Amino acid sequence: MPDGLSALAPLVADFRSDTVTRPSAAMRAAMAAAAVGDDVYREDPTVAALEERIAADTGKEAALFFPSGTQSNLTALMAHCGRGEEILVGRAYHTFVYEAAGASVLGGAALFALPVAADGALEPSDIAAAVKADDPHFPITTLVSLENTVTGRAVPLDRMAAASAAARAHGLAVHLDGARLFNAAAALEVAPAAVAAAADSVSVCFSKGLGAPVGSALCGPTPLIDKARRLRKMLGGGMRQAGVMAAAALHALDHHVDVLREDHARARRLADALSALPGVEVRADPNPTNMIYLRFTAGDGAAMVAELRRRGVAVGRPSPWSRLVLHLDIDDAAAAHALNAFEAVAGDASAAAGSA
Numbered sequence: 001m002p003d004g005l006s007a008l009a010p011l012v013a014d015f016r017s018d019t020v021t022r023p024s025a026a027m028r029a030a031m032a033a034a035a036v037g038d039d040v041y042r043e044d045p046t047v048a049a050l051e052e053r054i055a056a057d058t059g060k061e062a063a064l065f066f067p068s069g070t071q072s073n074l075t076a077l078m079a080h081c082g083r084g085e086e087i088l089v090g091r092a093y094h095t096f097v098y099e100a101a102g103a104s105v106l107g108g109a110a111l112f113a114l115p116v117a118a119d120g121a122l123e124p125s126d127i128a129a130a131v132k133a134d135d136p137h138f139p140i141t142t143l144v145s146l147e148n149t150v151t152g153r154a155v156p157l158d159r160m161a162a163a164s165a166a167a168r169a170h171g172l173a174v175h176l177d178g179a180r181l182f183n184a185a186a187a188l189e190v191a192p193a194a195v196a197a198a199a200d201s202v203s204v205c206f207s208k209g210l211g212a213p214v215g216s217a218l219c220g221p222t223p224l225i226d227k228a229r230r231l232r233k234m235l236g237g238g239m240r241q242a243g244v245m246a247a248a249a250l251h252a253l254d255h256h257v258d259v260l261r262e263d264h265a266r267a268r269r270l271a272d273a274l275s276a277l278p279g280v281e282v283r284a285d286p287n288p289t290n291m292i293y294l295r296f297t298a299g300d301g302a303a304m305v306a307e308l309r310r311r312g313v314a315v316g317r318p319s320p321w322s323r324l325v326l327h328l329d330i331d332d333a334a335a336a337h338a339l340n341a342f343e344a345v346a347g348d349a350s351a352a353a354g355s356a
């Protein structure tokens with residue numbers, strides 16, 4: 001939620017999310033130049049090119065362009081699962097917590113939450129134990145919904161493969177919420193297709209670290225994507241001259257994938273510098289990518305976040321950890337400005353604590 005930011009000082013560094021990036025001049029030029037047609041008639045050449053490109057990048061047969069990751073995930077869950085069927089999902093995963101239970105509300109499928117391990121993975125034993133017996137008392141377990149990255153942690157490939165093997169041993173299909181699949185691939189130093197290999201279908205966001213203003217894609221086997229096309233239309237996601245948006249996503253795939261490594265390196269440098277400040281604790285996460293989680297150990301966290309905002313730095317609300325997300329619109333100068341603001345705010349708090 002934007003919290004009345006316009007009334008405050010100009011933002012120098014907006015760490016609330018990697019969704020806040022604005023399209024660059026080059027991206028806008030690519031959008032303006034895009035060849036377009038009516039994509040519901042399947043006549044938009046730029047959307048077709050994007051779908052072919054992202055299917056290849058994720059190692060899947062086909063792909064479908066969506067306005068949002070939520071709609072892409074929802075469509076995937078509905079394509080895999082019918083009414084009275086059940087989806088096993090991590091308790092902290094986006095598809096369970098932040099998508100308004102759409103698969104249940106609109107798809108009639110049950111969501112069953114499993115614990116998430118420290119590395120972001122699901123335990124194979126938890127998956128096996130949650131699969132319901134064939135008994136009229138129970139829903140029919142049909143799908144496991146994975147995620148990578150998970151709150152900024154890149155889940156290792158062997159852990160994804162183990163979860164996927166447990167699912168397949170019970171005849172379940174596997175979906176991957178890969179909103180930040182390219183961040184995971186960069187951190188694990190593998191191709192995005194290697195991260196997606198554990199899953200039958202994968203949803204990827206162009207509107208996060210890749211820096212496009214809008215758009216996601218669902219990738220998977222052709223029969224599933226054909227089914228997804230009908231569901232997308234039913235859900236109101238059939239778009240017309242969507243090539244202007246697909247052009248932004250194609251531009252991002254051509255120019256912004258390698259930049260993710262720089263975001264990750266900048267995040268680590270900033271995390272190290274912040275952890276050296278008095279009264280600031282930085283959470284140690286395995287396989288971190290573009291996110292930093294920190295909390296203030298001296299002073300009122302909410303007041304300090306408000307003071308940071310007065311100094312042009314926006315971070316997530318403390319609950320109790322505040323999230324900082326690095327992205328294309330935060331360069332070294334913006335990160336340095338943020339570090340100065342944190343120094344001032346944390347220094348004031350520890351001085352006050354010392355004199356009390």
Ligand SMILES: *Cc1c(COP(=O)(O)O)cnc(C)c1O
Pocket residue numbers: 067068069070071073094095147149177179180205207208216
């Ligand atoms: C952002 C995000 C999504 C999709 O969000 P939209 O805002 O609907 O595009 C899905 N999963 C994860 C993990 C996300 O971070």
